[in-house]
Amino acid sequence: MKLPLIPFCVMAAGLLASCTGKTASSVPEGMELVWFDEFETDGAPDASKWEYSTGGNGWGNAELQFYTDTRDNSIVKNGNLVITAKLDNGKWTSARLKTQYKGDWLYGYFEIRARLPEGVGTWPAVWMLPTHSSYGQWPRSGEIDIVEHVGFDQDVIHATAHTKAFNHRLGTQPNRHDVVPGVSKKYHVYGLEWNPQYLQWYVDGKPFHRFENTGKGWEEWPFDKPFHLILNLAIGGSWGGQNGIDRNLKEAVMKVDYVRVYQRKD
Numbered sequence: 001m002k003l004p005l006i007p008f009c010v011m012a013a014g015l016l017a018s019c020t021g022k023t024a025s026s027v028p029e030g031m032e033l034v035w036f037d038e039f040e041t042d043g044a045p046d047a048s049k050w051e052y053s054t055g056g057n058g059w060g061n062a063e064l065q066f067y068t069d070t071r072d073n074s075i076v077k078n079g080n081l082v083i084t085a086k087l088d089n090g091k092w093t094s095a096r097l098k099t100q101y102k103g104d105w106l107y108g109y110f111e112i113r114a115r116l117p118e119g120v121g122t123w124p125a126v127w128m129l130p131t132h133s134s135y136g137q138w139p140r141s142g143e144i145d146i147v148e149h150v151g152f153d154q155d156v157i158h159a160t161a162h163t164k165a166f167n168h169r170l171g172t173q174p175n176r177h178d179v180v181p182g183v184s185k186k187y188h189v190y191g192l193e194w195n196p197q198y199l200q201w202y203v204d205g206k207p208f209h210r211f212e213n214t215g216k217g218w219e220e221w222p223f224d225k226p227f228h229l230i231l232n233l234a235i236g237g238s239w240g241g242q243n244g245i246d247r248n249l250k251e252a253v254m255k256v257d258y259v260r261v262y263q264r265k266d
Contacts, residue, residue: 031108062237087250114190114254117184128146158175
């Protein structure tokens, strides 16, 4: 396995060190790269690392797209994973890739460099689900949203955790949303540090959001089991479609430059 050349900075004594190179990273000190995809080989995504979720039926959120595993909706090209949502004959198609059973981790630092799509009605996400629903179905076993964006609120990104006690259906989910200029015009680096004590999100190497383990049991902290990564681009839905879908929107594109996972040696 050839390791990528990674310009990065590390966290030292809780402070963000200076960075060089195009990547603003926040890899915690003492962690090493254990899994990555730099998307360097054109064509289909690496089948040893990625699996597809396919089909329609709204995906629990009244979404409009039908997920496929075709090159029309996902392809590796020019050093990027390109996920494209397309409107054809009145129907939307898109792609949802996951690392389940090919990349599953308990704790670590997860970093994704991506350019998000634009357009009212789009709903891209980089997120994590438990590989096994040890505490029961959603939201009992947890969900970690590294970054979400909805096209009707351009340049506002969301970082969120969901549990049985804390979730959007109850209006109690731990969330931060804030403006990050140019999320659809240029690449940004989205990071998550996950350990037994907390979830810490980063954007372009800077702390963005934090959720502490309350110590009150799995209902509030189910994040003690392996999770896997998901990359997807939805259209419409209960959140993405709140302001409808731009009738002039025919295509939306999400580009992922790399995905990297780090863990401590111990």
